[in-house]
Amino acid sequence: MWKQAIEDAVAKTRANIERFGDQFPHVSTNDVYHLNPNMDWTDGFWTGMLWLCYEYTGDDVFKRAAENNVASFRKRLDTLDHLDHHDIGFLYSLSSKAQWIIEKDEAAKQLTLEAANVLLKRWRPKSGIIQAWGKEGDEHNGGRIIIDCLMNLPLLYWAYETTGDKKYYDVAVQHADKSRRFLVRGDDSSYHTFYFDPENGNAIRGGTHQGYEDGSTWTRGQAWGVYGFALSYRYTKNPLYLETSLRMAQYFLERLPEDHVVYWDFDAEINADTKRDSSASAITSCGILELLSHLPEDHEDRAELEAGLQRSMKGLVAYSTMNEQDAQGLIKRGSYSVRAGNSPDDFVIWGDYYYLEALMRLEKGHKGYWYE
Ligand code: GLY
Numbered sequence: 288m289w290k291q292a293i294e295d296a297v298a299k300t301r302a303n304i305e306r307f308g309d310q311f312p313h314v315s316t317n318d319v320y321h322l323n324p325n326m327d328w329t330d331g332f333w334t335g336m337l338w339l340c341y342e343y344t345g346d347d348v349f350k351r352a353a354e355n356n357v358a359s360f361r362k363r364l365d366t367l368d369h370l371d372h373h374d375i376g377f378l379y380s381l382s383s384k385a386q387w388i389i390e391k392d393e394a395a396k397q398l399t400l401e402a403a404n405v406l407l408k409r410w411r412p413k414s415g416i417i418q419a420w421g422k423e424g425d426e427h428n429g430g431r432i433i434i435d436c437l438m439n440l441p442l443l444y445w446a447y448e449t450t451g452d453k454k455y456y457d458v459a460v461q462h463a464d465k466s467r468r469f470l471v472r473g474d475d476s477s478y479h480t481f482y483f484d485p486e487n488g489n490a491i492r493g494g495t496h497q498g499y500e501d502g503s504t505w506t507r508g509q510a511w512g513v514y515g516f517a518l519s520y521r522y523t524k525n526p527l528y529l530e531t532s533l534r535m536a537q538y539f540l541e542r543l544p545e546d547h548v549v550y551w552d553f554d555a556e557i558n559a560d561t562k563r564d565s566s567a568s569a570i571t572s573c574g575i576l577e578l579l580s581h582l583p584e585d586h587e588d589r590a591e592l593e594a595g596l597q598r599s600m601k602g603l604v605a606y607s608t609m610n611e612q613d614a615q616g617l618i619k620r621g622s623y624s625v626r627a628g629n630s631p632d633d634f635v636i637w638g639d640y641y642y643l644e645a646l647m648r649l650e651k652g653h654k655g656y657w658y659e
Pocket of ligand 1 (some may be wrong): 435497507623
């Protein structure tokens, strides 16, 4: 089944190269992707899909398209166009870092290191956090972290391993530790965001941006935690990160609905209209695959994780567009922000990316582009 799903994804990505041209897909309305000229936080996911398709097929059409994308990311960094946020890890891990991993292209490596330096500028030493959004001193976002940022840390860990300069590692670890302590709650659920006093780092309160309410567990936030802590473990070997990823994954899997694809928030009221977030299930599947790669063969929780992974992936294939040849997206029923009414039941490009990464991990033993 995975092979068939990959073949379908490759065919759709091939058709999308023509459709999208020099533009980048973000989320859909009425099954049509909104395109932008490389200025959103999501634009690396399309490039990552192109690289995955290139590695699967060896077809230069994907490589050329991916390289053109990386050239666009070069310009974006040169002009610092819409880079005043923490998502530089998503953008450059899947574009220039992927190119470096695949082609050992020196310019791609340098671009990725420059991107890591831009991310590092968001480190706020007084509060000990990487500020997610807004300018330094921003009244609302000045001391705010979000759980999504865990997926931006691999860019910093990689920069440390590549240059030997420990400043990248130290920032990533301090941010991961603070995220673990304050974003993850005692029952293994999570806050989407947390506020600290920007002057001294004192904890203020948890909250949400895209979740149901401040104290609820937004399923995609939980997913970022599962994968993000597993990756922090890969780079640091701190067993607390592995344990946190495992416990967050168990919390997630214990709450799968009958069709195995999660609703958008674990605390949202469930009725016939409740939206799902297939992207949260896709991210968590990749996170579980990463987690499993670190657990011993006889670990007592392996069987439960493997069963949950199979259920999630089968649920995603059931929500895929495999039987809709002309569809632009790969998996239906993603949500960007149900709370804000922003693409609440649509294609989302990161859902498509993580779905394809999970399929490639399952079928080909691929490991994604978060580490070399
Ligand atoms: N990182 C933004 C989101 O997950 O919507």
